Amino acid sequence: MGEPRERPLRLGLVTPVVSLLPGTPEWEESAGASELATIARAADELGYEHVTCSEHVGVPRADLAVRGARFYDPLATLSYVAALTARIKLLTHVVVLPYHHPLAIAKRYGTLDRLSGGRLVLGVGVGSLRAEFELLGADFDARGPRYEEALVALAAALGKREPAFRGEHFSFEGFVIDPCAVQERVPIWLGGRTPRSLRRAVSLAQGWVPFGLTLEEIRALLARARETAEWKEREERGEPLEIALAVECADDLSSATSVAALVDRLERTREAGATIASLTVRARSAEHYVDQIAHIMAKAKAKAKAKASATR
Numbered sequence: 001m002g003e004p005r006e007r008p009l010r011l012g013l014v015t016p017v018v019s020l021l022p023g024t025p026e027w028e029e030s031a032g033a034s035e036l037a038t039i040a041r042a043a044d045e046l047g048y049e050h051v052t053c054s055e056h057v058g059v060p061r062a063d064l065a066v067r068g069a070r071f072y073d074p075l076a077t078l079s080y081v082a083a084l085t086a087r088i089k090l091l092t093h094v095v096v097l098p099y100h101h102p103l104a105i106a107k108r109y110g111t112l113d114r115l116s117g118g119r120l121v122l123g124v125g126v127g128s129l130r131a132e133f134e135l136l137g138a139d140f141d142a143r144g145p146r147y148e149e150a151l152v153a154l155a156a157a158l159g160k161r162e163p164a165f166r167g168e169h170f171s172f173e174g175f176v177i178d179p180c181a182v183q184e185r186v187p188i189w190l191g192g193r194t195p196r197s198l199r200r201a202v203s204l205a206q207g208w209v210p211f212g213l214t215l216e217e218i219r220a221l222l223a224r225a226r227e228t229a230e231w232k233e234r235e236e237r238g239e240p241l242e243i244a245l246a247v248e249c250a251d252d253l254s255s256a257t258s259v260a261a262l263v264d265r266l267e268r269t270r271e272a273g274a275t276i277a278s279l280t281v282r283a284r285s286a287e288h289y290v291d292q293i294a295h296i297m298a299k300a301k302a303k304a305k306a307k308a309s310a311t312r
Contacts, residue, residue: 207242
Protein backbone atom coordinates (compact mmCIF):
# COMPACT_ATOMS: atom_id res chain seq x y z
CA MET A 1 0.00 0.00 0.00
CA GLY A 2 1.38 3.44 -0.90
CA GLU A 3 4.08 2.08 -3.23
CA PRO A 4 4.30 3.96 -6.55
CA ARG A 5 3.14 2.26 -9.71
CA GLU A 6 5.92 1.87 -12.23
CA ARG A 7 5.49 4.20 -15.19
CA PRO A 8 7.78 4.50 -18.21
CA LEU A 9 10.38 7.23 -17.76
CA ARG A 10 9.97 9.97 -20.36
CA LEU A 11 12.82 12.24 -21.41
CA GLY A 12 12.71 16.03 -21.56
CA LEU A 13 15.45 18.58 -22.18
CA VAL A 14 16.76 21.54 -20.22
CA THR A 15 17.19 23.78 -23.24
CA PRO A 16 20.74 25.02 -23.87
CA VAL A 17 21.59 28.57 -25.00
CA VAL A 18 18.64 30.25 -23.26
CA SER A 19 20.41 30.45 -19.91
CA LEU A 20 24.11 30.59 -19.12
CA LEU A 21 24.84 29.04 -15.75
CA PRO A 22 28.36 28.69 -14.35
CA GLY A 23 30.11 25.87 -16.19
CA THR A 24 28.05 26.21 -19.37
CA PRO A 25 30.01 25.14 -22.49
CA GLU A 26 31.65 28.04 -24.33
CA TRP A 27 29.79 27.55 -27.62
CA GLU A 28 26.51 28.53 -25.95
CA GLU A 29 27.81 32.02 -25.13
CA SER A 30 27.77 33.08 -28.79
CA ALA A 31 24.84 30.87 -29.84
CA GLY A 32 21.42 32.35 -30.55
CA ALA A 33 18.23 31.87 -32.52
CA SER A 34 19.71 29.69 -35.25
CA GLU A 35 21.20 27.17 -32.83
CA LEU A 36 18.06 27.19 -30.70
CA ALA A 37 15.96 26.46 -33.79
CA THR A 38 18.20 23.55 -34.80
CA ILE A 39 17.97 22.00 -31.35
CA ALA A 40 14.24 22.57 -30.89
CA ARG A 41 13.35 21.00 -34.24
CA ALA A 42 15.57 17.99 -33.55
CA ALA A 43 14.12 17.48 -30.06
CA ASP A 44 10.61 17.64 -31.49
CA GLU A 45 11.34 15.13 -34.23
CA LEU A 46 13.18 12.74 -31.89
CA GLY A 47 10.25 12.49 -29.49
CA TYR A 48 11.47 14.36 -26.42
CA GLU A 49 8.80 15.27 -23.89
CA HIS A 50 9.59 18.94 -23.37
CA VAL A 51 11.97 21.84 -23.78
CA THR A 52 12.35 24.50 -21.09
CA CYS A 53 12.98 28.14 -20.38
CA SER A 54 13.45 29.79 -16.99
CA GLU A 55 12.82 33.34 -15.75
CA HIS A 56 14.95 36.05 -14.24
CA VAL A 57 14.44 39.71 -15.16
CA GLY A 58 17.79 40.79 -13.79
CA VAL A 59 20.54 39.17 -11.73
CA PRO A 60 22.65 41.23 -9.32
CA ARG A 61 26.34 41.33 -10.21
CA ALA A 62 27.17 39.85 -6.82
CA ASP A 63 25.19 36.69 -7.71
CA LEU A 64 26.54 36.08 -11.22
CA ALA A 65 29.14 33.52 -10.11
CA VAL A 66 26.37 31.36 -8.66
CA ARG A 67 23.33 32.06 -10.83
CA GLY A 68 24.82 33.13 -14.14
CA ALA A 69 23.84 36.16 -16.21
CA ARG A 70 21.79 35.08 -19.22
CA PHE A 71 18.12 34.22 -18.93
CA TYR A 72 15.99 34.46 -22.05
CA ASP A 73 12.42 35.55 -21.43
CA PRO A 74 10.34 32.34 -21.28
CA LEU A 75 7.23 33.67 -23.02
CA ALA A 76 9.12 35.06 -26.01
CA THR A 77 11.43 32.05 -26.21
CA LEU A 78 8.77 29.36 -25.98
CA SER A 79 6.58 31.23 -28.48
CA TYR A 80 9.49 31.11 -30.92
CA VAL A 81 10.00 27.41 -30.25
CA ALA A 82 6.28 26.73 -30.62
CA ALA A 83 6.34 28.14 -34.16
CA LEU A 84 9.21 25.80 -35.09
CA THR A 85 7.78 22.59 -33.66
CA ALA A 86 4.68 20.42 -33.79
CA ARG A 87 4.37 18.20 -30.72
CA ILE A 88 6.97 18.89 -28.04
CA LYS A 89 5.70 20.45 -24.81
CA LEU A 90 6.74 23.92 -23.72
CA LEU A 91 7.76 24.00 -20.04
CA THR A 92 8.47 27.17 -18.10
CA HIS A 93 11.14 26.06 -15.67
CA VAL A 94 10.22 28.18 -13.81
CA VAL A 95 8.21 31.41 -13.89
CA VAL A 96 8.56 33.26 -10.57
CA LEU A 97 4.85 33.56 -9.86
CA PRO A 98 5.02 36.25 -7.12
CA TYR A 99 6.43 38.68 -9.72
CA HIS A 100 3.09 38.58 -11.59
CA HIS A 101 -0.65 38.91 -11.20
CA PRO A 102 -2.17 35.46 -11.88
CA LEU A 103 -4.54 36.88 -14.51
CA ALA A 104 -1.59 38.32 -16.43
CA ILE A 105 0.02 34.88 -16.47
CA ALA A 106 -3.27 33.27 -17.50
CA LYS A 107 -3.61 35.68 -20.42
CA ARG A 108 -0.03 35.62 -21.67
CA TYR A 109 0.66 31.93 -21.31
CA GLY A 110 -2.92 31.03 -22.20
CA THR A 111 -2.27 32.72 -25.53
CA LEU A 112 0.88 30.61 -25.94
CA ASP A 113 -1.10 27.47 -25.13
CA ARG A 114 -3.69 28.32 -27.78
CA LEU A 115 -1.14 29.22 -30.44
CA SER A 116 0.85 26.04 -29.76
CA GLY A 117 -2.19 23.76 -29.87
CA GLY A 118 -2.26 22.99 -26.15
CA ARG A 119 1.42 22.29 -25.47
CA LEU A 120 2.02 24.51 -22.46
CA VAL A 121 3.25 23.11 -19.13
CA LEU A 122 3.39 25.99 -16.68
CA GLY A 123 6.23 25.52 -14.22
CA VAL A 124 6.17 28.10 -11.43
CA GLY A 125 8.16 28.82 -8.31
CA VAL A 126 8.03 31.02 -5.22
CA GLY A 127 11.37 32.73 -5.93
CA SER A 128 14.48 33.14 -3.77
CA LEU A 129 16.35 36.22 -4.99
CA ARG A 130 15.45 39.07 -2.64
CA ALA A 131 17.26 41.71 -4.71
CA GLU A 132 15.22 40.86 -7.80
CA PHE A 133 12.00 41.09 -5.80
CA GLU A 134 13.04 44.54 -4.65
CA LEU A 135 13.98 45.53 -8.20
CA LEU A 136 10.47 44.65 -9.38
CA GLY A 137 8.66 46.12 -6.40
CA ALA A 138 7.47 42.70 -5.18
CA ASP A 139 7.23 41.82 -1.48
CA PHE A 140 9.84 39.15 -0.76
CA ASP A 141 8.80 38.45 2.83
CA ALA A 142 5.10 38.02 1.96
CA ARG A 143 5.70 35.90 -1.11
CA GLY A 144 4.67 32.56 0.44
CA PRO A 145 0.99 33.27 1.19
CA ARG A 146 0.58 35.24 -2.04
CA TYR A 147 2.14 32.40 -3.99
CA GLU A 148 -0.23 29.79 -2.57
CA GLU A 149 -3.27 31.93 -3.30
CA ALA A 150 -1.94 32.79 -6.76
CA LEU A 151 -1.71 29.06 -7.54
CA VAL A 152 -5.41 28.63 -6.76
CA ALA A 153 -6.33 31.79 -8.66
CA LEU A 154 -4.23 30.72 -11.65
CA ALA A 155 -5.89 27.30 -11.78
CA ALA A 156 -9.27 29.05 -11.69
CA ALA A 157 -8.30 31.36 -14.55
CA LEU A 158 -6.38 29.20 -17.05
CA GLY A 159 -8.60 28.06 -19.89
CA LYS A 160 -11.54 30.19 -18.74
CA ARG A 161 -12.90 32.98 -20.95
CA GLU A 162 -14.67 34.59 -17.99
CA PRO A 163 -12.70 33.53 -14.91
CA ALA A 164 -13.80 34.31 -11.38
CA PHE A 165 -11.88 34.14 -8.13
CA ARG A 166 -12.10 35.81 -4.75
CA GLY A 167 -9.30 35.69 -2.22
CA GLU A 168 -7.35 37.79 0.24
CA HIS A 169 -4.68 38.92 -2.23
CA PHE A 170 -6.39 38.48 -5.61
CA SER A 171 -9.99 38.89 -6.71
CA PHE A 172 -11.46 39.07 -10.20
CA GLU A 173 -14.74 38.59 -12.01
CA GLY A 174 -16.71 40.30 -14.74
CA PHE A 175 -13.80 40.39 -17.21
CA VAL A 176 -13.42 38.52 -20.48
CA ILE A 177 -9.98 36.96 -21.07
CA ASP A 178 -9.80 36.24 -24.79
CA PRO A 179 -7.87 34.31 -25.97
CA CYS A 180 -7.44 31.85 -23.14
CA ALA A 181 -5.66 28.51 -22.90
CA VAL A 182 -7.04 25.77 -25.12
CA GLN A 183 -6.32 23.05 -22.54
CA GLU A 184 -9.17 22.70 -20.09
CA ARG A 185 -6.58 22.07 -17.39
CA VAL A 186 -3.13 23.43 -18.11
CA PRO A 187 -0.59 21.35 -16.14
CA ILE A 188 1.01 23.40 -13.37
CA TRP A 189 4.33 22.10 -12.04
CA LEU A 190 5.92 23.52 -8.91
CA GLY A 191 9.62 24.06 -8.49
CA GLY A 192 11.28 23.85 -5.09
CA ARG A 193 13.46 21.81 -2.80
CA THR A 194 11.57 21.73 0.49
CA PRO A 195 8.94 19.40 1.93
CA ARG A 196 6.58 22.36 1.73
CA SER A 197 7.09 22.67 -2.02
CA LEU A 198 6.13 19.01 -2.42
CA ARG A 199 3.08 19.41 -0.18
CA ARG A 200 1.99 22.35 -2.31
CA ALA A 201 2.47 20.32 -5.49
CA VAL A 202 0.42 17.39 -4.14
CA SER A 203 -2.49 19.60 -3.14
CA LEU A 204 -2.36 22.44 -5.68
CA ALA A 205 -0.64 21.29 -8.87
CA GLN A 206 0.00 18.50 -11.36
CA GLY A 207 3.76 18.16 -11.06
CA TRP A 208 6.85 18.73 -8.90
CA VAL A 209 10.22 19.85 -10.28
CA PRO A 210 12.72 19.73 -7.40
CA PHE A 211 16.26 21.07 -7.61
CA GLY A 212 19.39 20.88 -5.48
CA LEU A 213 18.43 17.57 -3.84
CA THR A 214 20.05 14.15 -3.97
CA LEU A 215 18.10 11.14 -5.19
CA GLU A 216 18.11 9.81 -1.65
CA GLU A 217 16.57 13.02 -0.34
CA ILE A 218 13.94 13.00 -3.08
CA ARG A 219 13.13 9.34 -2.44
CA ALA A 220 12.61 10.07 1.28
CA LEU A 221 10.40 13.11 0.62
CA LEU A 222 8.25 11.15 -1.83
CA ALA A 223 7.95 8.20 0.54
CA ARG A 224 6.48 10.47 3.20
CA ALA A 225 4.22 12.24 0.69
CA ARG A 226 2.77 8.91 -0.52
CA GLU A 227 1.43 8.26 2.97
CA THR A 228 -0.65 11.46 3.03
CA ALA A 229 -4.38 11.55 2.39
CA GLU A 230 -3.89 14.09 -0.41
CA TRP A 231 -1.55 11.77 -2.34
CA LYS A 232 -3.86 8.78 -1.92
CA GLU A 233 -6.83 10.84 -3.08
CA ARG A 234 -4.91 11.80 -6.24
CA GLU A 235 -4.19 8.16 -6.97
CA GLU A 236 -7.84 7.25 -6.48
CA ARG A 237 -8.84 9.99 -8.92
CA GLY A 238 -6.34 8.67 -11.45
CA GLU A 239 -4.28 11.87 -11.30
CA PRO A 240 -0.77 10.82 -10.29
CA LEU A 241 1.72 13.60 -9.69
CA GLU A 242 4.36 14.12 -12.36
CA ILE A 243 7.87 14.12 -10.89
CA ALA A 244 10.47 15.69 -13.19
CA LEU A 245 14.02 15.12 -11.96
CA ALA A 246 17.22 16.59 -13.36
CA VAL A 247 19.83 14.31 -14.95
CA GLU A 248 23.26 15.45 -16.12
CA CYS A 249 24.66 13.84 -19.27
CA ALA A 250 28.33 13.50 -20.17
CA ASP A 251 29.77 15.58 -22.99
CA ASP A 252 30.67 12.49 -25.02
CA LEU A 253 28.35 9.51 -25.33
CA SER A 254 30.39 7.72 -27.99
CA SER A 255 31.74 5.04 -25.66
CA ALA A 256 29.91 2.06 -24.21
CA THR A 257 31.09 3.10 -20.75
CA SER A 258 29.55 6.57 -20.93
CA VAL A 259 26.28 5.19 -22.31
CA ALA A 260 26.12 2.55 -19.57
CA ALA A 261 26.69 5.25 -16.94
CA LEU A 262 23.82 7.33 -18.34
CA VAL A 263 21.49 4.32 -18.49
CA ASP A 264 22.35 3.61 -14.85
CA ARG A 265 21.63 7.24 -13.85
CA LEU A 266 18.28 7.18 -15.62
CA GLU A 267 17.30 3.93 -13.94
CA ARG A 268 18.26 5.26 -10.50
CA THR A 269 16.29 8.42 -11.26
CA ARG A 270 13.22 6.37 -12.17
CA GLU A 271 13.59 4.25 -9.03
CA ALA A 272 13.74 7.44 -6.93
CA GLY A 273 10.28 8.34 -8.19
CA ALA A 274 10.76 10.25 -11.43
CA THR A 275 8.16 10.05 -14.18
CA ILE A 276 10.22 12.38 -16.38
CA ALA A 277 13.99 12.90 -16.58
CA SER A 278 14.87 16.46 -17.52
CA LEU A 279 18.26 16.15 -19.22
CA THR A 280 21.08 18.67 -19.18
CA VAL A 281 23.10 17.54 -22.18
CA ARG A 282 26.70 18.69 -22.51
CA ALA A 283 28.00 19.25 -26.02
CA ARG A 284 30.66 21.05 -28.05
CA SER A 285 28.31 22.73 -30.56
CA ALA A 286 24.66 22.78 -31.59
CA GLU A 287 25.35 20.03 -34.11
CA HIS A 288 27.07 17.91 -31.47
CA TYR A 289 24.15 18.54 -29.13
CA VAL A 290 21.75 17.16 -31.75
CA ASP A 291 23.99 14.10 -32.18
CA GLN A 292 24.00 13.59 -28.41
CA ILE A 293 20.21 13.75 -27.99
CA ALA A 294 19.69 11.50 -31.00
CA HIS A 295 22.04 8.94 -29.45
CA ILE A 296 20.31 9.15 -26.07
CA MET A 297 16.84 8.70 -27.54
CA ALA A 298 17.93 5.78 -29.71
CA LYS A 299 19.35 3.99 -26.67
CA ALA A 300 16.26 4.79 -24.58
CA LYS A 301 13.91 3.42 -27.24
CA ALA A 302 16.03 0.29 -27.70
CA LYS A 303 16.01 -0.34 -23.95
CA ALA A 304 12.25 0.17 -23.73
CA LYS A 305 11.69 -2.20 -26.64
CA ALA A 306 13.90 -4.87 -25.04
CA LYS A 307 12.09 -4.48 -21.73
CA ALA A 308 8.69 -4.77 -23.41
CA SER A 309 9.78 -7.94 -25.24
CA ALA A 310 11.07 -9.49 -22.01
CA THR A 311 7.73 -8.98 -20.24
CA ARG A 312 5.56 -10.53 -22.94
